[in-house]
Amino acid sequence: MSAIQYLKNDDGIIILTLDSPNQSANTMNADFRVALENIVSKLKSETSITGIIFRSAKKTFFAGGDLDELIQARLEDATPFFEMIQKMKAEFRYIETLGVPVVAALNGTALGGGWEIALGCHARIALNDPKTKFGLPEVTLGLLPGGGGIVRMVRLLGLQNAFPFLMEGKQFGVDKAKSLGLIQDTAETAEELMNKAIAWVKAHPKSQQPFDVKGYKIPGGDPKTPAVAQMLAIAPAMLRDKTKGCYPAPEAIMAAAVEGAQVDVDTALTIESRYFTYLATGQISKNMIGTFWHGMNAIKAGASRPKDVAKWQASKVGVLGAGMMGAGIAYSTAIKGIPVVLKDVSVENAGKGKAYSQKLLDKKVSQGRMTAEKRDQILSLITTTASAEDLKGCDLIIEAVFENQELKAKVTQEAEAFLVDGGVMASNTSTLPITGLANASKNQANFIGLHFFSPVDKMQLVEIIKGKNTSAETLAKAYDYVQQIGKIPIVVNDSRGFFTSRVFGTFVQEGLRLLHEGVHPARIEMAALKAGMPVGPLAIQDEVALTLSEHVANETRKALQAEGKDLPRSGADDVIQTMIHTFNRKGKAAGAGFYDYPEGGKKHLWEGLSHWKKDVDISEQEMIDRFLFVQALDTLRCYEENVLESVIDANIGSIFGIGFAPWTGGAIQFLNQYGLEQAVQRANQLEANYGERFKAPQLLKDKVATDKID
Structure with missing residues (x-):
């Protein structure tokens, strides 16, 4: 025909x-x-x-x-x-x-x-x-x-x-x-x-x-x-x-x-x-078609979803914690027509979380993108409470409280008593291993990680983390919910930092290392932008808060020491400690970090960063390579270690989760398009100059013969 x-x-x-x-x-x-x-x-x-x-x-x-x-x-x-x-x-x-x-x-x-x-x-x-x-x-x-x-x-x-x-x-x-x-x-x-x-x-x-x-x-x-x-x-x-x-x-x-x-x-x-x-x-x-067309279509079709589990839809969702993340999750759920119970320690706190949805919806109404009736209908789907009993009938509960294992255990045990039979208990953690958090649950098969990104209303990705005992049915339900609220699911296996937080950390730390080496901060930020990253590492570190990074590093170090391992201190650690404890500069929220934030003015790099200034000779391309390779190689390690199970999830997750340069098609596609033999050679050079973090994974060497990681 x-x-x-x-x-x-x-x-x-x-x-x-x-x-x-x-x-x-x-x-x-x-x-x-x-x-x-x-x-x-x-x-x-x-x-x-x-x-x-x-x-x-x-x-x-x-x-x-x-x-x-x-x-x-x-x-x-x-x-x-x-x-x-x-x-x-x-x-x-x-x-x-x-x-x-x-x-x-x-x-x-x-x-x-x-x-x-x-x-x-x-x-x-x-x-x-x-x-x-x-x-x-x-x-x-x-x-x-x-x-x-x-x-x-x-x-x-x-x-x-x-x-x-x-x-x-x-x-x-x-x-x-x-x-x-x-x-x-x-x-x-x-x-x-x-x-x-x-x-x-x-x-x-x-x-x-x-x-x-x-x-x-x-x-x-x-x-x-x-x-x-x-x-x-x-x-x-x-x-x-x-x-x-x-x-x-x-x-x-x-x-x-x-x-x-x-x-x-x-x-x-x-x-x-x-x-x-x-x-x-x-x-x-080719990089962009492969990822943004073929890769995205594969994820939409359920590439990482268990195939033999029937499609599912959440009918009532509980969110524990009405801070920025919890409020964003509640908004993203309600705007898709799903009833939400937003719980915090007080009704007043929960109300502040709902006010976040009101603010976003009011903006849509003022721009003519939504009617007032539609706004009110969405807001009516969000119930604020301080009582766990109001979670009764939820078939999915997501805890989004502070990154503290004891606190997460407490709210999990309090809330899951009200889940419907077969309901899913999820944790919105960015670093804490899911298997450890699942120990607090009475049913580990129904426990999973749902790592949202901030701000939730704008960020499209959700990293779904399987615990050691998470069932295929629970994974399928989590995947379906993420798609139900119009977001992009990737699936990873449990480990500290999972995929996105772990690799994101390598980018920021590389920027801090460059600063510690004496490179001018403006050159660092510009090299990151020219690599294709959306924001420079110093600006991102300010957004994340230096104190949070210090806390995560300390908790990671403690956990590794308990396993008989250690996390060596680096130049990045020195910069963070000096900024917080010597200069009292803790990030954007505190009003001062690597940048100054003048009221009513444009942010600019803090002059005091000259503390690290040295006469260092490094080309812009060398910095670009360091930014891209440190992330791509660690992404490949995640794949090699089975933290990641697919190249598609690696590429989509790296772009939508950590802002890896979209022109590359993603962190693993960056290595593919670079040429695997050439990538091994460049990794070897970077390792010789800067250390083991640039060591070529064995998988990269093994795939040189086929010149493609898939």
């Missing part, structure tokens, strides 16, 4: 139905390209055509490019890849310039290549569905819109207005599309949609794109227009400040847009194809 079905109706209108065989959604795969070539051949043989309508036989209009194909494109394939893209665009351009009206009947979402097909039509009529999304999100996968999306969006909206949709991948709904003039009309039913498309064809017998009309001017002006030229003089510097040079896609999009706006449409399309080929055959898009 062809991916595009061809039908000519009695009015001479060609109806092209997009229907990729053996797929739930339409994509620009090999089947589609063959079908498009055949359609153009048929159109060339037609003698009387009054118009063309693109429609879809799927639930959505068109999903976009075939990412399974795109991830295979290699540098040596650049020429045939470029020619393939050019051929497909030429076929669309033939339809666009045939001289008859061309309409897209959008029955649902059209993203990426789907939106590009729609843009290649003279009119777009959409089914009026609030769930429908349009846009060009290619940049989020390290790519650019290569099917004419840049050329047409710039010509329809103007450079400045098109940039957010192109360089940030912003998606938009039907109403926004109408307000932008990108949708000409809407329909309420599929039948009305086709009737309106046909009516539009009949009403516009001589139709062409507005930008193909002689004398057409790009809205806002082309790059030579003074106002646009002024904007473009600073835009590249502003973009580089955002990307830190790690992401070629936004820079390629800007270049293609600006260059394309100075030439005719066909030349602009060729420029776009060249930049697209450069990105598609490059490594960064």
Whole structure:
């Protein structure tokens, strides 16, 4: 069956139905390209055509490019890849310039290549569905819109207005599309949609794109227009400040847009194809597609979830502790329609936790993103209490109290008496081993770790930690709950610090070590940003609080000493101790840390950090390598030690949990794309220069022959 079905109706209108065989959604795969070539051949043989309508036989209009194909494109394939893209665009351009009206009947979402097909039509009529999304999100996968999306969006909206949709991948709904003039009309039913498309064809017998009309001017002006030229003089510097040079896609999009706006449409399309080929055959898009598309889809499909356990939904959730974490968990649960009991030592404290939800919801209402009625409905789902009895009937209880084993044991024993039979007891701990915490439970099989990240309402990841005795059913329920509240679950086995806290610590400590070695703090922070980390290690340490890091290190040291081991003190420990006990600088919450926090002013690095200043010669690339390798190697140790069970969880968890550079595709993919033999050599160099933390794990050496860790 062809991916595009061809039908000519009695009015001479060609109806092209997009229907990729053996797929739930339409994509620009090999089947589609063959079908498009055949359609153009048929159109060339037609003698009387009054118009063309693109429609879809799927639930959505068109999903976009075939990412399974795109991830295979290699540098040596650049020429045939470029020619393939050019051929497909030429076929669309033939339809666009045939001289008859061309309409897209959008029955649902059209993203990426789907939106590009729609843009290649003279009119777009959409089914009026609030769930429908349009846009060009290619940049989020390290790519650019290569099917004419840049050329047409710039010509329809103007450079400045098109940039957010192109360089940030912003998606938009039907109403926004109408307000932008990108949708000409809407329909309420599929039948009305086709009737309106046909009516539009009949009403516009001589139709062409507005930008193909002689004398057409790009809205806002082309790059030579003074106002646009002024904007473009600073835009590249502003973009580089955002990307830190790690992401070629936004820079390629800007270049293609600006260059394309100075030439005719066909030349602009060729420029776009060249930049697209450069990105598609490059490594960064492969890193990002592999993790953000294939990896995320695998997690959504339950890659780390026990397969033989029936799907489950939480119906009533208890949260113990109404501090920042507990309040965030309560909010994230209630906003998905699940009743929550928020318990603290007093009703007043619990009320403060609920007030956090009120504040977040009030903001949504003030921005017009939620009705007051919806806000009140969500708030009504949160019950505040100081009594454990109010937890009766909960099928999941999450304790989110202070990181103290005795306190966690006490609240666990008090609360789990009120769990329903088979209910799950979870701990939101970031470092304490789950098996040890489970000792307080009367049913260790039903006990699990759910490590949320702060702030819970914004952070997407939840690290699910299996204790030694956690059952498969409990793991499945925890996985289902995390997905039920719209977050991303990764699964790890029990150990001190688990995966994310353990590896996150290596990044921060590396920054503190560099400071102790005498490197200027501003250079440290900038090297981390240029590595692709979202925030520098000193800024993060201030957010975490130096006292908490000292507490965790002391508790870890005590626990290891009890096992007959030790945690050697490092330069990072020296910096933390000096900051707290000599300079009384404990972090952001205390008003002073590695940064000063002037009231009403911008934070800046504290001048007193010159205490560690020495004449040290280290390149920026050396620091970047230290930041990335120290995390990637420890992530691989977690995999080697079976703390992590899958490369997917390692890559997704490293990006969404610890902010590991997204351009790499994750901590293990960083090593894969570096080349495993080269990674071993670099690890050896770093170990020789800086110590055992850079020692190449045996697994890395073992995988050199296959050049892939999977």
